[in-house]
């Protein structure tokens with residue numbers, strides 16, 4: 001190689017190395033609502049893709065437990081499309097004392113052995129929601145959590161049909177893997193939609209959470225992470241926990257545990 005190319009090649013190499021994931025970010029949000037009586041801490045774990053977080057998954061479960069979540073939500077892609085779920089199941093077993101709810105992502109839906117995978121997840125104590133809702137009581141407040149399976153297109157769902165899965169007027173949460181179906185989600189009668197899938201846009205502009213490209217979205221879409229207003233309710237998108245995507249590393253985009261705190265309305 002001509003020596004003149006060594007300088008830009010070195011700069012690019014250094015920039016890539018500097019941007020590789022080195023830790024898990026803990027991202028915190030809070031929502032006030034008159035539907036909760038006491039504070040509830042919700043952890044969102046998505047898109048683990050069977051990533052290895054050390055022996056017994058402690059590099060993930062220790063920071064997670066340090067946040068003292070009351071509830072864990074997993075909106076899909078926790079396992080891979082092939083037979084790789086050992087790390088995922090290890091993590092699920094390690095947090096099984098916390099009420100946990102899961103819906104599928106596209107990578108799980110690709111699997112022919114999905115029923116067997118679901119059986120293994122259920123045996124870890126995680127409640128699987130696939131076109132159904134469950135009511136749970138946390139800190140004296142009832143929450144209703146609904147999950148829908150990850151299908152390929154928004155048009156395969158109907159907002160009224162999803163709304164009809166909810167049975168109570170509790171705080172309503174919908175788990176749905178794909179984040180960018182905001183028209184659909186805005187017409188569902190729920191308070192919060194929790195998604196993943198975008199992996200934060202895979203490569204971010206350094207120092208920001210502006211992701212370059214997420215599946216099924218245009219460049220620099222805003223629906224790669226964060227919390228967004230919908231026509232009704234809010235949409236929360238996790239950047240997920242896998243460190244690379246089929247050998248393409250994340251850059252300037254650490255894996256993420258989201259902690260959402262639901263708070264009662266302030267007394268007047």
Ligand SMILES: [Fe+2]
Pocket residue numbers: 047049077105107197198199240
């Ligand atoms: Fe994913």
